[in-house]
Amino acid sequence: MIIIVSSKARWRIFWLTLMLWLAGNTVSAVAAGSETEFKSAYAAAEAAEKEAGGLRNQWTVTEAALTNAKKAAEKSDFNSATEWAREAERIAKASIFQATSEREAWKDLEIR
Amino acid sequence: MLSSAQPAGAADRPDPLAEAAAFRNYFVKKFPDVKLEEFANGPYALNEGMRRQWQEIDQFPPYEFSLEKGKELFATPFANGKTYADCFPASGVGIRQNYPYFDAREGQVVTLELALNRCREVNGESPVSYVGDVMAALTAYMAFTSRGKPFDIKIPNDPRALEAYQNGKRYFYTRRGQLNFSCATCHVQYPGERMRAEVLAPALGILNAMPIYRSEWGGMGTISRRFTTCNSQIRGVPLEPQSEEYRDLEYYLSYLSNGLPISGPGARP
Numbered sequence: 001m002i003i004i005v006s007s008k009a010r011w012r013i014f015w016l017t018l019m020l021w022l023a024g025n026t027v028s029a030v031a032a033g034s035e036t037e038f039k040s041a042y043a044a045a046e047a048a049e050k051e052a053g054g055l056r057n058q059w060t061v062t063e064a065a066l067t068n069a070k071k072a073a074e075k076s077d078f079n080s081a082t083e084w085a086r087e088a089e090r091i092a093k094a095s096i097f098q099a100t101s102e103r104e105a106w107k108d109l110e111i112r
Numbered sequence: 113m114l115s116s117a118q119p120a121g122a123a124d125r126p127d128p129l130a131e132a133a134a135f136r137n138y139f140v141k142k143f144p145d146v147k148l149e150e151f152a153n154g155p156y157a158l159n160e161g162m163r164r165q166w167q168e169i170d171q172f173p174p175y176e177f178s179l180e181k182g183k184e185l186f187a188t189p190f191a192n193g194k195t196y197a198d199c200f201p202a203s204g205v206g207i208r209q210n211y212p213y214f215d216a217r218e219g220q221v222v223t224l225e226l227a228l229n230r231c232r233e234v235n236g237e238s239p240v241s242y243v244g245d246v247m248a249a250l251t252a253y254m255a256f257t258s259r260g261k262p263f264d265i266k267i268p269n270d271p272r273a274l275e276a277y278q279n280g281k282r283y284f285y286t287r288r289g290q291l292n293f294s295c296a297t298c299h300v301q302y303p304g305e306r307m308r309a310e311v312l313a314p315a316l317g318i319l320n321a322m323p324i325y326r327s328e329w330g331g332m333g334t335i336s337r338r339f340t341t342c343n344s345q346i347r348g349v350p351l352e353p354q355s356e357e358y359r360d361l362e363y364y365l366s367y368l369s370n371g372l373p374i375s376g377p378g379a380r381p
Contacts, residue, residue: 109294
């Protein structure tokens with residue numbers, strides 16, 4: 001099938017393609033995460049993990065996520081690094097929640 | 113020593129005597145066919161198949177090499193000519209059942225592992241790893257000299273001792289790690305049940321057989337090693353061996369097993 005397009009339409013397609021290409025690259029650059037984003041996410045994760053440490057309740061999976069974040073950042077894969085850092089922060093916050101709620105909840109298990 | 117009678121209004125104060133009785137009663141009721149002293153043998157008290165295997169294995173105990181090594185180390189003089197025997201009452205023979213104890217002077221719980229390393233340091237030697245083979249060998253020998261003697265852990269009439277007991281209890285029942293398990297989840301709620309290939313041991317008498325040779329580890333393990341690996345298994349970052357929390361936990365668990373015989377060193381799958 002042959003589609004005949006006018007010269008005006010060809011220009012429209014050209015500009016549309018160019019814009020989509022530019023937009024796609026801009027979007028992927030944002031999604032990939034910058035070094036600044038990673039550093040911010042990692043600092044937040046570290047702060048949460050430190051708080052969990054103060055409660056004597058860190059989780060091995062948080063430590064592993066922080067390590068993965070650092071390794072990815074060393075390879076300049078800031079997309080993965082940021083994702084790992086955010087994951088670490090999420091898990092660290094869960095461990096803080098656990099430690100806080102267990103301050104009283106442990107008594108429910110006690111044999112009396 | 114503490115009595116079980118409490119003054120009015122002291123409902124929140126721990127009552128170790130009454131609590132130990134309730135704890136024991138729980139396991140006796142849960143396993144009515146198991147003799148009380150048998151709880152010192154952990155999962156072998158609860159599972160007949162495992163018990164038969166253990167009896168076969170015990171013909172040539174896998175901890176024997178460690179026991180021999182411990183005996184030798186115990187008798188070997190330090191550089192200053194003294195030995196471990198100089199650091200302990202009764203020259204360190206037949207005293208395992210009295211550890212851990214609450215040291216009123218220091219205001220903290222002293223475990224056998226801690227006392228052994230202190231002995232080394234006082235005599236100019238560097239401390240050994242709490243999770244290593246040397247500590248396991250030394251405690252294996254000392255446990256062996258106490259075999260059959262009942263745990264005799266005392267809680268002196270000192271609020272700090274009671275606090276240490278309470279802290280140990282809190283640690284025991286507190287859920288931790290990503291798996292959200294407490295020590296009690298496995299060893300109170302599910303003893304005798306399988307977790308993968310393992311049969312979970314009851315909390316009553318759980319420290320009587322320490323240190324243990326574990327086939328899973330391919331070697332000996334101290335109480336410190338057991339506590340830290342338990343925490344790792346539930347995806348919690350272990351505390352430092354012999355941290356205050358672990359020493360208080362050992363104090364609490366040992367107190368609850370008062371009257372049950374020392375059966376260490378032991379062997380486990």
